[in-house]
Amino acid sequence: xxxxxxxxxxxxxxxxxxxxxxxxxxxxxxxxxxxxxxxxxxxxxxxxxxxxxxxxxxxxxxxxxxxxxxxxxxxxxxxxxxxxxxxxxxxxxxxxxxx
Amino acid sequence: xxxxxxxxxxxxxxxxxxxxxxxxxxxxxxxxxxxxxxxxxxxxxxxxxxxxxxxxxxxxxxxxxxxxxxxxxxxxxxxxxxxxxxxxxxxxxxxxxxxxxxxxxxxxxxxxxxxxxxxxxxxxxxxxxxxxxxxxxxxxxxxxxxxxxxxxxxxxxxxxxxxxxxxxxxxxxxxxxxxxxxxxxxxxxxxxxxxxxxxxxxxxxxxxxxxxxxxxxxxxxxxxxxxxxxxxxxxxxxxxxxxxxxxxxxxxxxxxxxxxxxxxxxxxxxxxxxxxxxxxxxxxxxxxxxxxxxxxxxxxxxxxxxxxxxxxxxxxxxxxxxxxxxxxxxxxxxxxxxxxxxxxxxxxxxxxxxxxxxxxxxxxxxxxxxxxxxxxxxxxxxxxxxxxxxxxxxxxxxxxxxxxxxxxxxxxxxxxxxxxxxxxxxxxxxxxxxxxxxxxxxxxxxxxxxxxxxxxxxx
Amino acid sequence: xxxxxxxxxxxxxxxxxxxxxxxxxxxxxxxxxxxxxxxxxxxxxxxxxxxxxxxxxxxxxxxxxxxxxxxxxxxxxxxxxxxxxxxxxxxxxxxxxxxxxxxxxxxxxxxxxxxxxxxxxxxxxxxxxxxxxxxxxxxxxxxxxxxxxxxxxxxxxxxxxxxxxxxxxxxxxxxxxxxxxxxxxxxxxxxxxxxxxxxxxxxxxxxxxxxxxxxxxxxxxxxxxxxxxxxxxxxxxxxxxxxxxxxxxxxxxxxxxxxxxxxxxxxxxxxxxxxxxxxxxxxxxxxxxxxxxxxxxxxxxxxxxxxxxxxxxxxxxxxxxxxxxxxxxxxxxxxxxxxxxxxxxxxxxxxxxxxxxxxxxxxxxxxxx
Numbered sequence: 001x002x003x004x005x006x007x008x009x010x011x012x013x014x015x016x017x018x019x020x021x022x023x024x025x026x027x028x029x030x031x032x033x034x035x036x037x038x039x040x041x042x043x044x045x046x047x048x049x050x051x052x053x054x055x056x057x058x059x060x061x062x063x064x065x066x067x068x069x070x071x072x073x074x075x076x077x078x079x080x081x082x083x084x085x086x087x088x089x090x091x092x093x094x095x096x097x098x099x
Numbered sequence: 100x101x102x103x104x105x106x107x108x109x110x111x112x113x114x115x116x117x118x119x120x121x122x123x124x125x126x127x128x129x130x131x132x133x134x135x136x137x138x139x140x141x142x143x144x145x146x147x148x149x150x151x152x153x154x155x156x157x158x159x160x161x162x163x164x165x166x167x168x169x170x171x172x173x174x175x176x177x178x179x180x181x182x183x184x185x186x187x188x189x190x191x192x193x194x195x196x197x198x199x200x201x202x203x204x205x206x207x208x209x210x211x212x213x214x215x216x217x218x219x220x221x222x223x224x225x226x227x228x229x230x231x232x233x234x235x236x237x238x239x240x241x242x243x244x245x246x247x248x249x250x251x252x253x254x255x256x257x258x259x260x261x262x263x264x265x266x267x268x269x270x271x272x273x274x275x276x277x278x279x280x281x282x283x284x285x286x287x288x289x290x291x292x293x294x295x296x297x298x299x300x301x302x303x304x305x306x307x308x309x310x311x312x313x314x315x316x317x318x319x320x321x322x323x324x325x326x327x328x329x330x331x332x333x334x335x336x337x338x339x340x341x342x343x344x345x346x347x348x349x350x351x352x353x354x355x356x357x358x359x360x361x362x363x364x365x366x367x368x369x370x371x372x373x374x375x376x377x378x379x380x381x382x383x384x385x386x387x388x389x390x391x392x393x394x395x396x397x398x399x400x401x402x403x404x405x406x407x408x409x410x411x412x413x414x415x416x417x418x419x420x421x422x423x424x425x426x427x428x429x430x431x432x433x434x435x436x437x438x439x440x441x442x443x444x445x446x447x448x449x450x451x452x453x454x455x456x457x458x459x460x461x462x463x464x465x466x467x468x469x470x471x472x473x474x475x476x477x478x479x480x481x482x483x484x485x486x487x488x489x490x491x492x493x494x495x496x497x498x499x500x501x502x503x504x505x506x507x508x509x510x511x512x513x514x515x516x517x518x519x520x521x522x523x524x525x526x527x528x529x530x531x532x533x534x535x536x537x538x539x540x541x542x543x544x545x546x547x548x549x550x551x552x553x554x555x556x557x558x
Numbered sequence: 559x560x561x562x563x564x565x566x567x568x569x570x571x572x573x574x575x576x577x578x579x580x581x582x583x584x585x586x587x588x589x590x591x592x593x594x595x596x597x598x599x600x601x602x603x604x605x606x607x608x609x610x611x612x613x614x615x616x617x618x619x620x621x622x623x624x625x626x627x628x629x630x631x632x633x634x635x636x637x638x639x640x641x642x643x644x645x646x647x648x649x650x651x652x653x654x655x656x657x658x659x660x661x662x663x664x665x666x667x668x669x670x671x672x673x674x675x676x677x678x679x680x681x682x683x684x685x686x687x688x689x690x691x692x693x694x695x696x697x698x699x700x701x702x703x704x705x706x707x708x709x710x711x712x713x714x715x716x717x718x719x720x721x722x723x724x725x726x727x728x729x730x731x732x733x734x735x736x737x738x739x740x741x742x743x744x745x746x747x748x749x750x751x752x753x754x755x756x757x758x759x760x761x762x763x764x765x766x767x768x769x770x771x772x773x774x775x776x777x778x779x780x781x782x783x784x785x786x787x788x789x790x791x792x793x794x795x796x797x798x799x800x801x802x803x804x805x806x807x808x809x810x811x812x813x814x815x816x817x818x819x820x821x822x823x824x825x826x827x828x829x830x831x832x833x834x835x836x837x838x839x840x841x842x843x844x845x846x847x848x849x850x851x852x853x854x855x856x857x858x859x860x861x862x863x864x865x866x867x868x869x870x871x872x873x874x875x876x877x878x879x880x881x882x883x884x885x886x887x888x889x890x891x892x893x894x895x896x897x898x899x900x901x902x903x904x905x906x907x908x909x910x911x912x913x914x915x916x917x918x919x920x921x922x923x924x925x926x927x
Contacts, residue, residue, distance in 0.1 A: 030242035047796040054227035058234035490735030499720035546850030549839040
């Protein structure tokens with residue numbers, strides 16, 4: 001849905017992150033919410049109805065960008081710049097808190 | 100230690116206030132939820148120093164460079180990627196960054212956390228692929244991202260025009276621009292004489308429109324927008340000129356103006372006034388930016404939408420007001436005159452009455468099946484049903500439907516609930532209030548809260 | 559006369575009474591106050607709770623049990639009268655004990671209640687069995703056990719209030735919002751209630767206005783001795799289901815949110831504090847450490863309506879027959895009894911002897927006419 005203008009045969013990604021276990025290129029300055037828009041199937045599903053959602057505001061006021069980032073659930077993706085090796089997983093439905 | 104001032108937000112107003120407060124010798128901590136200064140308008144400005152993106156973002160973006168550099172050099176303490184989740188008298192601020200909560204103390208607080216887009220629900224607005232124009236601009240500024248496929252823009256205001264031209268400048272594609280504004284009207288024209296004082300801005304606006312018309316579909320006066328698709332946006336429908344039209348779409352960017360961010364001032368019990376031209380609440384503040392709570396100031400778009408130039412002046416004024424509050428030995432009235440702050444502010448706001456009158460907030464009734472509360476998926480129909488047997492109090496609606504109880508705490512649904520209540524009870528919208536706002540202002544974990552120790556009394 | 563009964567206060571007490579009166583075929587008008595009123599009905603925890611109630615007051619313990627038995631039918635009738643959801647369940651409830659002392663104290667309370675002739679519906683559950691009852695979570699090391707009462711349940715208190723507000727007009731009753739009452743004046747055949755939107759008359763008036771009740775009843779010599787106590791509550795984001803039983807300070811709603819409560823503070827306003835949030839978060843994490851990663855979405859405070867001996871007041875004026883006052887802390891638990899037992903009695907004009915233990919005469923402070 002979105003692509004970096006910096007992407008293309010000549011431009012190298014700045015780093016790799018893991019999205020649902022798969023290695024994915026990422027660029028400096030991007031946030032996790034940007035990655036959720038670029039990678040199919042990365043978005044969350046609603047805790048109320050299970051319907052799929054993708055980021056809406058990119059500035060912290062809609063909470064549709066929630067993801068599990070480096071193991072921390074309900075993280076607002078738009079507030080987190082990507083870092084090399086970051087683990088991003090989709091948050092499906094009401095979150096689990098583990099044991 | 101107790102800071103003299105904690106500034107919340109590092110956009111034009113916050114940075115301007117910090118720079119000036121530092122000149123007066125105040126100790127300043129700037130707390131910013133972004134990872135780098137610039138706010139929304141100058142987002143990523145330090146990183147986008149050159150290249151295609153900077154060039155496309157335009158002249159207004161460049162203007163932020165000098166102020167950002169001055170901010171970095173000012174000696175203000177800067178805490179990026181930090182959210183404020185509660186503020187207690189007078190003043191203890193509770194922050195969270197990198198999963199750790201902490202508290203700081205200040206003699207005064209400046210809220211310069213800007214604005215958000217006005218939420219306007221329509222059928223299908225929660226579909227993946229629908230987002231705000233502001234969101235798309237942020238993606239451009241933080242990673243140079245452009246939307247792909249059939250990209251549509253729908254809405255009204257200077258921002259969608261600006262964004263569209265930025266995209267075209269980067270050789271991106273826009274399939275169409277659905278203009279929801281009502282076209283030039285007498286009310287707007289009457290405001291123009293004052294606006295001629297700000298010829299540069301006006302000229303800029305017309306340039307954007309010409310470029311758009313040259314490049315693609317610019318469709319005026321649309322209504323009844325619907326986004327549709329199976330699990331994601333696939334097509335749009337709208338009415339224009341009495342005819343119902345459809346188009347394939349992959350991305351829909353929407354925008355209907357911006358409104359101040361008020362959750363902090365609401366939570367702190369400040370008095371607010373209703374702006375009936377642009378349908379938003381803003382904290383009432385005096386000519387120095389002080390709210391009805393002593394020592395709590397607002398500046399920039401957070402105090403009322405005025406754009407970045409007005410915001411920088413507003414920050415400078417607030418810095419003087421704060422200096423006065425702190426008892427710093429300077430003549431704040433004289434400095435206000437010498438720096439011509441009131442004149443500069445008037446000039447910066449010259450176009451505002453015209454823009455406000457031209458881009459009036461939408462007031463069409465929302466259909467029953469449209470989701471109003473994105474977090475809790477509450478429809479307009481449910482809200483209307485409950486509104487009929489309750490007081491015209493948004494908190495009664497919230498209690499009965501869960502609308503406003505999700506993590507966004509009414510940021511996307513509060514104004515709509517207010518409008519529906521006004522409609523059902525036949526009241527002017529401004530006579531209905533906003534939700535009661537309670538902490539935390541941002542969802543912080545129980546573990547972080549539990550880890551806060553006792554407040555030290557040492558300074 | 560504007561109605562058979564005027565009820566002042568449309569909170570969970572007033573609304574349940576109004577529902578009962580409308581169901582008994584009488585006309586009723588309910589007057590609700592201003593938006594900024596304290597409204598314990600919108601701020602409470604939602605427990606429909608039996609254990610520990612009235613350990614020193616057998617009549618209260620009995621009334622609580624009766625209400626608990628009436629609750630499932632009360633809920634079903636209400637749910638049928640309204641299109642709104644009304645989440646309620648009665649799986650039994652837990653009072654977690656985080657030390658041997660707490661466990662012993664809890665056991666002693668249960669003993670006292672049983673000794674009053676109540677059935678042994680509350681038992682102490684040791685940790686191992688508690689773990690078996692709660693397979694989806696791991697208990698913190700401090701949890702020694704809990705007291706479990708099979709009669710306890712919980713309801714979404716906001717849905718309860720909304721359902722009552724919907725049902726009352728549908729049964730011919732009337733609710734007038736934003737209509738605070740200034741005073742009650744006795745007149746020939748009843749009372750003139752001076753309300754903001756105009757005066758209303760009825761032969762019977764029930765004052766169920768929470769902490770505002772005494773201001774309206776004292777001038778007529780009906781004393782309702784109350785004090786208030788602030789309670790702060792936390793609610794988290796929605797979580798996958800982990801807690802199938804409501805606990806006295808920890809419950810998971812049908813929506814998946816976890817509520818944690820409540821403090822006991824001597825404060826006069828409904829403000830919230832971080833220090834209370836810290837205290838509440840720590841206790842919740844002692845019970846279920848994994849809750850540490852759950853996000854807090856909201857914190858609020860309510861003012862408990864506390865008769866001085868903590869048991870309900872159902873008072874009937876001797877000087878002015880037809881004037882009643884109701885004040886209690888457990889408006890949610892007692893809602894079913896209020897609708898089915900108290901309301902019809904008050905509509906008939908007189909509280910039967912079984913409610914004598916709840917009269918305000920027990921405080922020996924009734925003023926002379």
